[in-house]
Amino acid sequence: MTRQEYNITAYTENQIGLLNRIAIIFSRRKINIESLNTSPSEIDGIHRFNIVMHETEEVVRKIAKQIEKQVEVLKVYYNTNQEVIWQEMALYKVPTDIIAEKASVERLLREHGARAVVIRKDYTVFETTGHREETDTLIKVLQPYGLIEFVRSARIAIIKHSDGFNRKLREFERTEPGSEVVENEFLNRRDEVFEM
Incomplete structure (x- = not known):
């Protein structure tokens, strides 16, 4: 697999220590962060991380899964430069x-x-x-x-083919809670990443 620049977008709660835990995910794998930006998102109380790295898609997918396992992280997407x-x-x-x-x-x-x-x-x-x-x-x-x-400055990016996380979050809030626990299946299929 070829290495290229990828943009990881993570929607998170604004909690102390989260940035450190995300940085540890990269340092354990000895992966350099090319650019890192964090800012408020379009949703009040939700922050948006934009992380740029130069790696293979397989490695980026694993990193995105690791980031999404953090309790304060709501959703993670990754895209190439052509997709943002x-x-x-x-x-x-x-x-x-x-x-x-x-x-x-x-x-x-x-x-x-x-x-x-x-x-x-x-x-x-x-x-x-x-x-x-x-x-x-x-x-x-x-x-x-x-x-x-x-x-x-660090890079700021918007995903081209995206309805935004705001709509996804509102849909989630409208759904009735189920009786059984379902594990997050983020990034099982490549096309899910671009749905938002």
Whole structure:
């Protein structure tokens, strides 16, 4: 099986210690997390983790199962980059005097979709969003103009073919409780992952 970038999306309760337990799942298997973002989701009180890793689908499936076994985790999905819409944000700090002298820099920034967020006498901070390759290209463009500092956010992603977890949760809340206990059969079939 070939390795590629996968996005794991986990809907969770916001509990202390959960991030540590998820990190342990990766460290035990000696798998590097390329990017990790956690934020509130569209559902009040539910948080959303977005984890990026470079692995085979088999390994990603096992990791997703392990994460979903955590008590506070409600649902986990995994997708390739082609199955999600994703962005990263980047900030670039450059000397204001050099930027002010070079009119071509303004044109270059427009070409890369960057905008000024802070302008001071000593430095200017530009911001842009895009894929990793796009933000990396702007680093190369700004290096000759005295790039002072650069930082990039973790990836945020939305699954393309998804009705959202909100609808799934509302359906679950409407169902009557059964008398027998049913084990969670997450990811038994690949197509279930994309249903949401």
